[in-house]
Amino acid sequence: MQFIDLQAQYRAYRDEIHRRIQAVLDHGQFILGPEVTELETELARYVGVRHCITVASGTDSLEIALRALGIGPGDEVVTVPFTWISTAETIALVGARPVFVDIEPDTYNLNPDLLEAAITPRTRALMPVSLFGQMPDIERINEIAARHGLPVIEDAAQSFGATRHGRRSCGVTTIGSTSFFPAKTLGCYGDGGALFTNDDALATRMRAIRNHGGLQRHHHTLVGMNGRFDTLQAAVILAKLPHFDEELRRRRQVAARYDAALRPLLDLPHAVPVVAPGNTHVYAQYTIRVRDRDQVAARMKEQGIPTAVYYPKCLHEQPVFAGLGYRPGDFPVAERAAREVLSLPMHPFLTEEDQDRVIEALARALRSPSTPSS
Template identity: 65%
Template sequence: MNILLATDIVVDICASRPEVGAQAARALRLAGALGHRVWLYVGAVPVLEAALVEALKSQGVAASDSAIRSRARVLLKDFVRDKQWLAALAGEGDVFDADDLGAAQLVAAVARFAGDDILLLTHDEGLLARQDPRIQTPADYAARFSSATPPAVGAFIDLKAQQDHLRPAIERSIHTVLHHGQYVLGPEVVALEARLADYVGVEHCVAAASGTDTLLIALMALGVGPGDEVVTTPFTFIATGEMIAFLGAKPVFVDIDPKTYNLDPAQVEAAITPRTRAIMPVSLYGQCPEMDAINAIAARHGLPVVEDAAQSFGATYRGRRSGGLSTIGSTSFFPAKPLGGYGEGGALFTDDAELAKALREIRVHGQDRRYHHARIGLNGRLDTLQAAILLAKLDHFDWEVERRAEIGARYTAWLNERCPDILTPHVEPHATSVFAQYTVQVTDRDRIAKALGEAGIPTAIHYPIPLHGQPAFAPYGYRQGDFPVAEAAAQRVMSLPMHPDLPEQDQRRIVDALCAAVSG
């Protein structure tokens, strides 16, 4: 639930008005306990100051006008510290036919929220007279929610909490794009590519429309086509094998390492044939595979390696960052990924200038200059708006990577101590994980997931059916039992809530509930 505060409520609290101020303060404490987001309307800032100054004067504050204004600003600055600012949109200024312009703007701001997921709290009689169920007094709000039980845990991945940290920077970035109007391959795309290349430690970055497109573009740049083979893992999201098959090549699956869930290097070489054109390992759950061993095998056979790093952007392997560990690195900016946008997006990384040129051409319909198409390509461009959002989020990303490591380590320590029957993630000593998912293995998974759901704790399964068991891959002739480690993991893996803003107390509730379910 979102709570928007009218001007009078803010003044009631800041001026410590008897009764109404106390009612409003109690409503805000309840909102905090329930995890409701509290908003202030940025267009009301001057009105807030003026109204609070008048309220302080009416209380007989003995001070000069300038001193009272200074006092009002101090009170407001303290009050807004933990609140969210709701930006004023252009259409909300068109309220000149209203009797109360400020009230009309607040009503317009409420209208932009979806459904009934918003309440405007006020004592203003004109607003309350509208008989809109979304406009209530603090007392009405308290009566409605006083018996509500806070959820044990919030979202599986809390993008709203992340947005609260970053909203001003994201809004500035979007605003800039709307003004310059270069919505396709605008300057933010160029800036993002430069920053990402520097971050990963490679010469070239090519941003693209999605993590699936980046895999396709990489394979096309390497010349993969009908009759070819690409060695990869069966334990991944379908996009990895799907793009191989899309080009008419055969995905040649190799079983996984039972500790890391990543491609087992010991089995890769036996899968290579004269038709093999590339090896595509996946950095599953946030940790890189044994890339040195995979690269060494590829080098012996003269093969390129495409690192599918959709889940591991920000992770390291022997001091190098994921995405820069092979011939081509590919990542995704899907919203749930470690670095996610607010839509689809992805990027490719390489140190090879010729490959980078091919990647860029394929991304824009094979075009090497305007209306001259050197090769077959596709429309794989990253939107400028997504690049702007990612640039804003990248400034905060190092903190998020640190938090993910802390939260993952805490999960592991607590679960290993209390629930030894649960298999926790293994992170190699020469690697770090960004825990795109925090995934454990349990027996009787359906029962345990149901128990956690009843306790208000969301879970997910990544992935319940290995690729060789998917109907789409049936033409390749794989059978149950071909990849026993992947098949066994698919029956037992379960992912717990994981995001940088996960509170420690929520982690404690998750661990308590999981251990209780396992022992029960």
């Protein structure tokens, strides 16, 4: 069984993918070719913003957003400690300091009740993460940001396609950032990402930064990077895009079956995903909470069922960020989540038979006696 079955998706769209790739091979414009422009137009329309700027990876998208806002040494950016390393890594890459705020226990997203206390005179931006497939309380985050005159970057690497009160992820903040890594809800066949904004000046800066700091060849107005999106990868996403909303519908169908089956089995609070009021969830991951997480995962592996842990360590516990001065216990909700979360196989092509195998394997793993700690 595949944790994420990209081969099944490829088989379903094989002819469309091949046609799109062949068109690129025929015209030979492999960097910033016409498919890149076409995709940016389609994605901007989908999200409901004026500008989409595709880039080479989700990590690049965050760094480009920070650089476009002029954030650098001496600045602080507020984010969460329970996320993938790229979120804080890019803040450090531009010379700024990540400042962490604990998460909500049910959605795993930034707790807005704790946000204002983390803002200092050095704060230059807020970077909430839309973790596992749904958005945080972005209205409160935006309101706090506006009160302090701060831009907001939504790290939406896992939530592309999600909505909050009818507005799409990537279209509700100063800048939205997403990833097209193959395992994402809308993935290419390599690395890729995109930025979204309604700010014309920011869009111009981000386009320049992704292409060595210039919009015209041999004329560089900014210190930039090689962050361009490959035309072949744009072709792959264009082939998948017409099927995207149907895939999201299937993901929610799979999640609903998991919810019904697993609620009676799990005894921890928020043990199955909680969808916040006003949100739709795209289930980039289907993440549960279990006691003895590592033992449960090992027992499922013995039964041939893959699982994953997003994330076994919080960012303030990573050696690279030891210099920030945080200590164990500073973010108790995030730290508990890191000990308890377990993600199950989730993708639009998961059959009911395979899903039942996952559920049965989890039930057996939960019934097994705990191994005494040494």
